[in-house]
Amino acid sequence: MKIIIIGVAALLPAFILWLYIWKKDTQKEPTSWLVKAVLWGVVICFPVAILETGIQTTLFGVDAQPTTLFDTTIVAFVVAALPEELFKLFALWMVLRKNPYFDEHFDGIVYAVCVGLGFAAMENVMYLFGEEDWITTAVLRAFLAVPGHYAFAILMGYYYSVCYFIDDSPKNIVCILLAPILAHGIYDTIAMSGYLSPIVECISFCVLIFFCVKMHKAANNRVLTLIEKDKKLKI
Numbered sequence: 728m729k730i731i732i733i734g735v736a737a738l739l740p741a742f743i744l745w746l747y748i749w750k751k752d753t754q755k756e757p758t759s760w761l762v763k764a765v766l767w768g769v770v771i772c773f774p775v776a777i778l779e780t781g782i783q784t785t786l787f788g789v790d791a792q793p794t795t796l797f798d799t800t801i802v803a804f805v806v807a808a809l810p811e812e813l814f815k816l817f818a819l820w821m822v823l824r825k826n827p828y829f830d831e832h833f834d835g836i837v838y839a840v841c842v843g844l845g846f847a848a849m850e851n852v853m854y855l856f857g858e859e860d861w862i863t864t865a866v867l868r869a870f871l872a873v874p875g876h877y878a879f880a881i882l883m884g885y886y887y888s889v890c891y892f893i894d895d896s897p898k899n900i901v902c903i904l905l906a907p908i909l910a911h912g913i914y915d916t917i918a919m920s921g922y923l924s925p926i927v928e929c930i931s932f933c934v935l936i937f938f939c940v941k942m943h944k945a946a947n948n949r950v951l952t953l954i955e956k957d958k959k960l961k962i
Contacts, residue, residue, distance in 0.1 A: 736861070737848065737854075737856075740851070741851065744873065748840045749761075752837050753957070754831060756828050760822070760826060760838075764841035765845035767822055768815070768818060768841065768842040769846065769849045771814040771817070772846050772849040775814050779807065779810055783802065786802075792922070794923070802919060803916040804908070807911065807912075808915060811846070811911065812907045812908045812911055815843060815846060815879075819884070823838055826838075831960075832893075832954075833950075834888065836884035836888065836950060842880065843879060843880025844873070844880065848873075851872070855868075871918070874943065875911070879911050880907070885949040886899055886903040914939070918935055
């Protein structure tokens with residue numbers, strides 16, 4: 728029974744966020760393609776975990792943890808954000824490159840969210856089953872980490888669609904990867920800095936909440952922007 732409860736706690740946040748985006752899509756994508764995108768997100772979690780371990784070991788040694796804000800920033804961007812968002816982009820490209828149903832602006836966000844939440848769900852499973860105090864971890868990740876991956880995915884999907892349908896300028900092409908990496912890296916830097924000291928932990932938690940609110944507002948604005956573009960095309 729405990730295994731089932733932990734599994735539900737790990738998967739439910741990602742499912743709720745996926746359902747929200749799915750309902751926003753007026754012209755639903757085929758289930759088989761959505762499942763394919765989610766599975767890509769799940770699969771890339773394993774090579775990413777191996778790569779991240781290798782990078783962190785190379786930079787800091789075995790079992791070593793960052794002890795300064797500079798080291799924390801390096802871990803956040805180089806160890807976590809860069810490889811994770813690179814693999815997510817690769818997965819998104821694999822899903823969309825020969826997808827005949829990728830025909831609306833909002834589709835980029837739909838498929839990117841499927842990849843991102845597939846990754847977040849698998850990552851959540853790994854964290855929760857590896858934690859003794861899994862309840863606290865589940866609550867924190869349900870309100871912070873999983874929605875974080877959701878927001879990063881929206882940024883990636885937004886710029887992917889902009890490049891594909893509207894303007895494939897170098898700036899927009901770079902933003903497909905740069906925007907989610909920056910959001911992810913800043914998020915992780917703030918979150919990880921809390922481990923430096925109890926005082927920093929209190930400050931960083933407040934800053935993290937503020938950053939998440941701003942990030943999700945920006946992500947939601949991009950959702951609404953692409954929905955409006957699709958509506959105008961149908962008029």
